[in-house]
Amino acid sequence: MVPVSTSFATQPWLRRFVAQPLFWPLLTLALLLLGNGVFNPGFLALHWRDGHLYGNLIDIGNRAAPLILVSLGMTLVIAVRGLDISVGAVLALTATVAAWTLTQVQAAHAGSNLLPLAWAIVAALTVAALCGLWNGLLVVKVGMQPIVATLILMVAGRGVAQLISGGQIITVYYAPYGFLANGFLLGLPFPLYVVATVFVGLQWLIRHSALGLFTSAIGHNPIAAKVAGVRAGAIILATYLFCGLSAGMAGVLVSANVDSADANNAGQLFELDAILAVSIGGSLLSGGRFSLAGSLIGALILQTMTSTIYAVGLPPQLNLVVKAVLVFVVMVLQSADFRSQVRAWLPWVRKGEQT
């Protein structure tokens, strides 16, 4: 490829604007929301009622919270050329663990106010972290392909969950638990705070430590990164650990939302949603280039899509089909083979600059 000679900074501001990595995801989200606003008046309205902020926009953010969390975890795993398809199973497992722990502690310490909640969260997140660690060790120490390694947990995870739940859906009769998903803090739903904390914390970690640079280096060129002294093993392990944790947090939120844990159905097909959110957000599925903000927007796009389909009155099953088509489109667009094919057809299209 002929290198572009002009500096990025001297190109016309429009091209620079368009080349911002978040441009396309933000545009898609904006178009979706605006489209909704046009066809469905009142869609974008926000009301303040009973000390809470209500509206479709808040709703979308709230419902998207579990997916956003998992997508953030998946972003980092994909960035180091990995993949974690066990997130749905881990979600179900942690939901079950949380609910089960709650009922156990509740029974043992009747009347205690927040102890069951504390125990539930601790237990759930510990199990989630162990799952992530398990995956990471299989990939880094045993050297298994990520798909294979995480496949094992994907198969066994729900089995373990069902074992704990005895095959039943565990119902939670404990008010504080529901707060995690349905409660409001300072007028906004609590899950938004969870997402904000995790996102901001992660961004801070990436920006203010060398982890962002190391992750990119490993993903783009693991050999050169190694020669430069980057210890890939520990970093890759950490990404799987965090991915497990994020699935755990999502599991707690999901079960808190319905005050129950369904080991069979919770998190079903979550893996593809997460992968889709990550790729829509502009991260490369082949690793290296990643964007946490992009994945967040990607998850919001998916949730908006779901809400749109529901609001418009289309059958919710269409969701799956639309998502599938989206995945195909994004993947083909990201493919280098496709881009060279397009360039061969349209020689006047200059695709020199990488965003």
Next chain:
Amino acid sequence: MSAPASPSVVLHATGVGKRFAGSVALDGVELCLRAGEIHALMGQNGAGKSTLIKLLTGVISADSGQVSLDGRLVAPTTPVQAQALGISTVYQEVNLCPNLSVAENIFAGRYPRRFGFIDWRAVRRGSRDVLAAVGLDINVDRPLATYSVAIQQMVAIARAIGVSARVLILDEPTSSLDEGEVQELFKVMRRLREQGLAIMFVTHFLDQVYAVSDRITVLRNGRRVGEYLADELPQPALVSAMVGREVALAEGRDSEHRPAANAPVVLSAHGLGRRGKLHATDIQVRRGEVLGLAGLLGSGRTELARLLFGLDRSGEGRLDIQGEAADLHHPADAVAQGLALCPEERKTEGIIAELSVRENVVLALQTRMGWRRTLSRTQQEALATKLVKALGVKTASIETLAGQLSGGNQQKVVLARWLATEPRLLILDEPTRGIDIAAKQDIMAEVVRLAGQGMAVLFISAEIEEVLRLCDRIAVLRERRKVGELPGGCSEQEILALIAGDAGEVA
């Protein structure tokens, strides 16, 4: 080893030229392969050997010139086409399927059939026959991977013959073979020669060339230096033709910068080696000294560099850094100890193309600092700008993606990366290979300056010229062992003699 009286020309390439994005890979090259002859193609890395082979085998097409086979003009555009024309190639990395059986590899794509299904009995019988032609008698049902590389190569050769080749190109076939296996391979090559096959033998092992070749063509910098009869070309002359002389630059070293004789030893290795890659080697580098590692491709220079840097684990020997024993498990250990390595394969092991120049420059320093402490953006920019200027890296800005720079500038960026860590010992593996003259000069000047400031440098290069000009001492490697050390003021002849080996050792 006598060539037929007037052997017929099977493959004739004339005026072959090829350019890649600004640099000339081949320029007016002529090659003549004759039936019943083993013709060696020799040249250093970057001389154009692999480009020429890719051309003949249809991987790429020539910009100019023509190739004729048995008098007919040919221009294969895919490897399969070349094979169909009768040009078969056996590569160093045996291009067969290791999981399939030997018999299958020989017959893949052209199975004999019975009632529409593959006739396995015929396959096994046929493959045993073909292997007999190369003197091999093995169990053809076992997977190819269970056999040594030597046997795998024979199978590849057998497959090539099976598809009725006129020309057999062997690309570095002996690099992974031991002495006994090499002799077996030569037996097969001689047998095929008697059968009238035109064989092109690409290698960098001088002894082997003389053992089995009838003719030798030497390439250097994309041009043909000459075609010689093996009997009429003494070894030193061959080496001279291969490494030749570069554009005349300032001769001799600046004597001001010679290191003190009792300068502290920065790194010393005793009996360091790795099975199959490097025999036990002793080496020492002092502060402010530029130690050169000379030798041809395959002599073990890069293997030594990798061992010194902790990229490979040594099986034997000891490494001391500044007097203390060091156990390097990972490059990060080496970096922490103040070592630095500019690798030979800058594209795959050096530059990270998708990161910016700035990010590439600060990477090694950052790994030394750990993951918690970071350089601020301002510090990064200052460091990158300073080094970019000091080394004369031609880039629009430090935010440009490293992959968009030219080879020479990429090399400078990798060098900048390591200079940022202010190492005690800088290992440079072929830093000037494949880059333009100006960048070469810049890099060499920088090396001299760094040594003057007290850095120890290990300078690996196949260009004797450069080594002579830069180094205070020169260690010479041949065929994976160190064969001698010469002081900086020695002559080119002495180095060549060590590289070529003793005159009486023509095996």
Next chain:
Amino acid sequence: MNAARSIAAFIGGAREARHLALAVPLGLFVAMALVGGVFYDGLLAPQVFANLLIDNAFLLITAVGLTFVILTGGIDLSVGAVIALSTVLQAALIQRHGWHPLAAISVVLLLGTGLGACMGLLIQRYTLQPFVVTLAGMFLARGLATLISVDSIGIDHPFMAAVASIRIPLLGASLSVGALVALVVVAAGVLLAGFTSFGRAVYAIGGNPQSASLMGLPVASTVIRVYALSGFCSALAGVVYALYMLSGYSQHALGLELDAIAAVVIGGTLLTGGRGHVAGTLFGVLILGLIQTLIAFDGRLSSWWTRIAIGLLLLMFCLLQRLLVRRAPEQGES
């Protein structure tokens, strides 16, 4: 006699050093059966084993197609969804539009093959990861299935009911049509993998795709055909499933892809491709079915132990495969 010689040649051709790979799943199956027979009365009755085939016929058919995909080093996660789509489409065509079952079956088979071929084309032409492409295909198929019908559609067409009730006596037990179809598919798979250039190209690609290409093998068309084959097998499995359940439902075969992959891996096929046997997949499926049967016979263990057991077996075999792969490169590099 010619036939005898052909059979001898067949056996001779199949007699390769990689017997060991087949011996493990076979041995495991026999061992489990024997141990189970000791603990649980009535386990070693012929009908119990026949039921293994009857109950897992659709899994077996799917797994055979999946074996070919995995042998090339790829993977197909859409198989369960395609089964569901097949059942729903069949049911809808037969029950709601009055089609004859055979016509519906033909359409379904074509659709499955076509879907597979499209995925294979995307994977091959644009060098996309098979995992993500087939995962999206899974979404697509499930989505289409739910679009056709959210609820389950019962099938009561006399032809289907009749075929579903046929029992074929064999070796002291009786098999359903589905089980017989499954056995035929296994046999065809063995022939295809071992005795056709397509099958051998599949193995070659799994071993080293660049080498296979340099050797002149038709890599591109083989990859596309392999996914088309998997789609066909999934659709056929859907036909058998519809016969078995006499209904079409978009939530059928949920999670089946994992069972199929587990069966293929336990049967000795490397997930990295290049090594494995279709016959091994047969034993892999039988082992999975036997686990379920053992748990049912026991009565004490909950059935979700099946999932855990499968996960553990999968882990064991994957680790084993890692160890084997690590040892192999010692002989000669490539």
